[in-house]
Amino acid sequence: MGSCPPGTVEFWFELGSNYSYPGVMRIEEAAVERGAKLAWRPFLLEPIFRSFGWESSPFVLQTEKGAHVWIDVERQCRKQEIPWKKPSSFPQRAILPMKVALVGTDQPRIGACKRMMLLNVRRDAEIDAGAPVRDVLEGLGLPADSIINAAPSEQTKSRLRDQTTAAQPRGIFGAHTFFVGDDVFWGNGRLEDAWDMAAGMAAGCPQSVS
Amino acid sequence: MGSCPPGTVEFWFELGSNYSYPGVMRIEEAAVERGAKLAWRPFLLEPIFRSFGWESSPFVLQTEKGAHVWIDVERQCRKQEIPWKKPSSFPQRAILPMKVALVGTDQPRIGACKRMMLLNVRRDAEIDAGAPVRDVLEGLGLPADSIINAAPSEQTKSRLRDQTTAAQPRGIFGAHTFFVGDDVFWGNGRLEDAWDMAAGMAAGCPQSVS
Numbered sequence: 001m002g003s004c005p006p007g008t009v010e011f012w013f014e015l016g017s018n019y020s021y022p023g024v025m026r027i028e029e030a031a032v033e034r035g036a037k038l039a040w041r042p043f044l045l046e047p048i049f050r051s052f053g054w055e056s057s058p059f060v061l062q063t064e065k066g067a068h069v070w071i072d073v074e075r076q077c078r079k080q081e082i083p084w085k086k087p088s089s090f091p092q093r094a095i096l097p098m099k100v101a102l103v104g105t106d107q108p109r110i111g112a113c114k115r116m117m118l119l120n121v122r123r124d125a126e127i128d129a130g131a132p133v134r135d136v137l138e139g140l141g142l143p144a145d146s147i148i149n150a151a152p153s154e155q156t157k158s159r160l161r162d163q164t165t166a167a168q169p170r171g172i173f174g175a176h177t178f179f180v181g182d183d184v185f186w187g188n189g190r191l192e193d194a195w196d197m198a199a200g201m202a203a204g205c206p207q208s209v210s
Numbered sequence: 211m212g213s214c215p216p217g218t219v220e221f222w223f224e225l226g227s228n229y230s231y232p233g234v235m236r237i238e239e240a241a242v243e244r245g246a247k248l249a250w251r252p253f254l255l256e257p258i259f260r261s262f263g264w265e266s267s268p269f270v271l272q273t274e275k276g277a278h279v280w281i282d283v284e285r286q287c288r289k290q291e292i293p294w295k296k297p298s299s300f301p302q303r304a305i306l307p308m309k310v311a312l313v314g315t316d317q318p319r320i321g322a323c324k325r326m327m328l329l330n331v332r333r334d335a336e337i338d339a340g341a342p343v344r345d346v347l348e349g350l351g352l353p354a355d356s357i358i359n360a361a362p363s364e365q366t367k368s369r370l371r372d373q374t375t376a377a378q379p380r381g382i383f384g385a386h387t388f389f390v391g392d393d394v395f396w397g398n399g400r401l402e403d404a405w406d407m408a409a410g411m412a413a414g415c416p417q418s419v420s
Contacts, residue, residue, distance in 0.1 A: 052272065062262065064383040068396055075403060173274040186278055189399040193285060 007202025008037040009194050010179040012172055013113075014045045015101065015127060016092035018059070018073050021117045022188050023176040025082045028111055034195045037202075040110050042101040044164045045091070045175050051168060057091045058174075076188060083122050092120055093128040095160075099151040100133055102160050112136050217412025218247040219404050220389040222382055223323075224255040225311065225337060226302035228269070228283050231327045233386040233398050235292045238321055244405045246412075250320050252311040254374045255301070255385050261378060267301045268384075286398060293332050302330055303338040305370075309361040310343055312370050322346050 004010060011027050013020040031038035049057065059066040070086055077084035097116050104110050115136045119125045125132050130148055137144035150156070167177075171184055178185040178194040180201060185194040214220060221237050223230040241248035259267065269276040280296055287294035307326050314320050325346045329335045335342050340358055347354035360366070377387075381394055388395040388404035390411060395404040 052274070062383070064262070064381055067381055068383065068394060071394070072396065072400070079403075171274055171277055173272070173278065184278060184281070186282065190282070193289075 004039050004181075005037060006181070007198045008039050008180070009191075009198045010039045010041050011176060012041040012043055012167060012179065013176040014043060015094035015097050015113060015116055015120075017045055017057075017175040018069065018087075018090065019174075019188060020176045021084075021121055022073070022076050022080050022082065023191070024113050024117050026080060026188075027191075028114075030191060030195070034199065036195055036198050040101070040105040040113075041163065041167075042098045042105065042113075042160075043167045043172070043175075044095070044098060044160065047164050048167060048172060048174075052173075060090070083118065085121055085124065087120050088124050089126065092126065095128055096130065096148070096151055097127050097133050097136075099156045099160055100137070100147055102163060103147075103150070103156055109137075109140055109142055112140055112142075115139060214249050214391075215247060216391070217408045218249050218390070219401075219408045220249045220251050221386060222251040222253055222377060222389065223386040224253060225304035225307050225323060225326055225330075227255055227267075227385040228279065228297075228300065229384075229398060230386045231294075231331055232283070232286050232290050232292065233401070234323050234327050236290060236398075237401075238324075240401060240405070244409065246405055246408050250311070250315040250323075251373065251377075252308050252315065252323075252370075253377045253382070253385075254305070254308060254370065257374050258377060258382060258384075262383075270300070293328065295331055295334065297330050298334055299336065302336065305338055306340065306358070306361055307337050307343050307346075309366045309370055310347070310357055312373060313357075313361070313366055319347075319350055319352055322350055322352075325349060 009031070011023065013024055015024075027038065030036075045057070049055075054061055057066075059069045074084050074086070094116075097113075101110065101113055101116075104112070116127055116132070119132050119136065120127050127133070133148055134144040137147055170179065170182075174186060176187070178191060180194050180197045183197055185191070185197075219241070221233070223234055225234075237248060240246075255267070259265075264271055267276075269279045284294050284296070304326075307323075311320065311323055311326075314322070326337055326342070329342050329346065330337050337343070343358055344354040347357055380389065380392075384396060386397065388401060390404050390407045393404075393407055395401070395407075
């Protein structure tokens, strides 16, 4: 994964997560607007949840909060003026597209994550399959077959596992999560706080409270 | 409790809740600023948590999220420019001050909730006792003794129980929570959304998504 230059916002996300959707949809434009450095960090939520003894998303397990969360996501999407339709299956498995994202984090094609999530929330498509990933990559004029064929390699599998293992000791308990150095910010509503801290660090005046 | 006129924001809070603190500290000024109607709704969180099978706050039970929450509360307080020091005991029991708040929800003294929470987060005082409640009420020039002596009555006990029981079927799973009609908004970060919906309803154009 490598370390980040000061003032970088790390964006830890999961393509199968409902709240990651509004995050993925705005993170790049927001980084450009703020002139901030951005590091994409795809990781799998499921092993994190399993480590807590949970068999699924807390939004499935805790029905009261779960019921509210869908209303809240819809409201947030409306505010961001992005499309939204509740996927009929949740949480989505997204191992293949997450592998493709992982090997592409340092490339411009990482923006394809937006198209991937849109497939899920607009067309209600299952995204953990070759066809939707191919659609997205081809739509960007990328060599879909070679990317998809390389994705299941032991090396990529192990990188994704390492990435997820790295998330745990850093205190990640959900997605999406931002880091600025060691400071953690949870959820779409804290992105501005993360940018502010990153801007302070880039200017040499960190404002960590942790 | 009675029903609310259209465009009212109901503010369901608990004096022992950490996130209720920044909410309590800004709710009145925010209502005045927005020209919005505000209804204070003190309720006990503990019975809600118990109904989920939890023995304490989720911030205590889920250590990973719990660790983050204190950093987040501190950041939110700094943004709001209000004092903050983590109470040495959490969650706080606050039965007596909650009873006092409940019988005073329609009176100007409800603003004393701010002083009550400040006692907890500034002076690290346990608040479920006569002395701190008396301090707050006397500081406001109110007849502290008669208010405190009336608080343990069967009638008030039963009102607080009813209030908490009323919270459950409305889908409340934490504090603080806002309602605008049947629409629920969870947490300090959603207050602006609640005001916006209330303003829409007051103008006769509700924008419910639920």
